[in-house]
Each structure stands twice: as C-alpha cells, then as structure tokens.
Amino acid sequence: MKTSPQIARDYSKGQVRSADGTTIGYRQRGRGPALILVHGGMQASQHFTRLAATLSAHFTVYVPDRRGRGLSGPHGDHYSVLREVDDLRALVAATGASRIFGLSSGALITLRAAPAIPALDRVALYEPPLSVGGSVPMDWVPRLHREIAAGKIISALVTALKGLGTEPVFDRVPRSVLVPLMAAGSRLRRDVPEDEVPIEALVPTQRFDMQIIREMADTVQDYAALDARVLLLDGAKSPAYFRVALDALSAVLPHARRVSFPGLGHSGPDDDGDPQRVGAALADFFGAQ
Structure with a gap:
C-alpha cells in the first residue's frame, strides 16, 4: 500500500x-x-x-x-x-x-x-x-502464534491471510511460492515514510485481534x-x-x-x-x- x-x-x-x-x-x-x-x-x-x-x-x-x-x-x-x-x-x-x-x-x-x-x-x-x-475460521491461529514467536513474520503474514480468506488470490497460490515472494517484496520496500508503521511491526499485532474475535464469539x-x-x-x-x-x-x-x-x-x-x-x-x- x-x-x-x-x-x-x-x-x-x-x-x-x-x-x-x-x-x-x-x-x-x-x-x-x-x-x-x-x-x-x-x-x-x-x-x-x-x-x-x-x-x-x-x-x-x-x-x-x-x-x-x-x-x-x-x-x-x-x-x-x-x-x-x-x-x-x-x-x-x-x-x-x-x-x-x-x-x-x-x-x-x-x-x-x-x-x-x-x-x-x-x-x-x-x-x-x-x-x-x-463461523469464523480459527484453526490456523496456533500456527500464527508459533511463527510470530519464532520471528517468522512473513510466514505469519501468509498464515493470517490464508486463514482469514479475505484475499482470494492468496488461497490460490501455495505457501511455498507466497512466502519467498512476499519476503522479497518486503526487502525491496525500504522507503516506508516516517509516519507509517511497517508491515513487519503490524503482523505480530494480529494475535491480539484474534483474541478479540474469541472474546466476542456468540x-x-x-x-x-x-x-x-x-x-x-x-x-x-x-x-x-x-x-x-x-x-x-x-x-x-x-x-x-x-x-x-x-x-x-x-x-x-x-x-x-x-x-x-x-x-x-x-x-x-x-x-x-
């Protein structure tokens, strides 16, 4: 973006x-x-x-x-x-x-x-x-936590995008292709403006959002x-x-x-x-x- x-x-x-x-x-x-x-x-x-x-x-x-x-x-x-x-x-x-x-x-x-x-x-x-x-898929969340804990931020991003299913293109592309592709894109984009939060800092916050979904279920x-x-x-x-x-x-x-x-x-x-x-x-x- x-x-x-x-x-x-x-x-x-x-x-x-x-x-x-x-x-x-x-x-x-x-x-x-x-x-x-x-x-x-x-x-x-x-x-x-x-x-x-x-x-x-x-x-x-x-x-x-x-x-x-x-x-x-x-x-x-x-x-x-x-x-x-x-x-x-x-x-x-x-x-x-x-x-x-x-x-x-x-x-x-x-x-x-x-x-x-x-x-x-x-x-x-x-x-x-x-x-x-x-109704909301949650079976992928443990993997998200493991990847964040291990510092595998791009893998965690792919896990979240595939798990949530909000971007159909990610459902069609295998992880083996997505992870290196997105990692390369992240390395290339180093011109993040001073007033923006980089994606590497935003991905780990997703575990807190999943907590909200659990809390508010039903x-x-x-x-x-x-x-x-x-x-x-x-x-x-x-x-x-x-x-x-x-x-x-x-x-x-x-x-x-x-x-x-x-x-x-x-x-x-x-x-x-x-x-x-x-x-x-x-x-x-x-x-x-």
Missing part, C-alpha cells in the same frame, strides 16, 4: 490517555462534526488515509492508531477488548464524537463500545468478524437493546462468514440497515479498496451537511 503524499501531509496529530494510562495517538483532519474511524487487524491509521480525506469535507475525522501501533502505547498487561473500549471512551470524551466507523476487528471493538458509550448514537460497521456458532444477543442507529456494511466478494455475522446482527439490532457493495471485498474502506465509494455511504449515514 502506498499513500499519496499530497493527502498524507494534510493532517495533525493528537493524543488522549486511556483508563489504564496508555497513550492513544491519532491523526486528525477536516472540519465539522467529530467522526472516529477504527482500523482493522494488521493495520494502523495510515490505512484510512483516503477514507479520512474523503470524509474530511464534512467531518472532523479522528483516526487513532489502536494500541500496540504507531502513535499509541503498547497493548499492556491484561489485554482484552475492554481495553480498546476504554481507548475509544477516552477519545469520545476528548472529541465529543457521536459518530463512529469500524472495519473488521475494529468493527468488533466499535460494536462492543456502542452500548458502553451512550454518546455514540450513529455506528457503522464494515464486516465485523463476529463468530456465530464457530455475543450477538448482547446488542438486542442497543439504541444507536447502526449501518451494517459488507463487500459482495468477501468470505461468507462476514455475511453470517451481519445477518445475525440484522436480526437483533433494533435500528439497523444493510448496505452491500458489489465488486468490493474486505479491504473496501481502506486505501487498497474503494474508500470514496464506501465514504459516500458513510457520509450519507452520518448526516453530512
């Missing part, structure tokens, strides 16, 4: 302090009502550069680096999804945001935060991997009384387990509607997808003026 330098320069930085003392840093751009964007696994705030730029015409957009990444402090002891909810609570308190969007594991955190932070009255979720009766009924308006988003090309989650949430959330994007996959909102298209739907839902 390469971020446009013209877009990347147009933001300021800030930080808040979470309940356990961890610093949560964020990128800020635009003017208008406050809107928080929560990135997914193996990502950082840099991956929402184009989405934030699209939405900044209507909103003051805050894109935090989730803990363990970039501008923010470490995951810390006793990590759980509730730590990340605390992080969002601190950001909401500082910004006055009532609008929030999350992608993938960021959508899970956003979902968990919605009933805990009453100020959030408009919540948009793109493909939360909410496991329903074991919790659909927890959101049956959620007062917030919720927009459930998905890409038609994504794995079926995301639609299982959205179907289950649609059945219990009292104020939810669905939007599906033909031709898009799991990366739809981020810089490698079509953030302008997703951003237009978000601006409509969040009430762009």
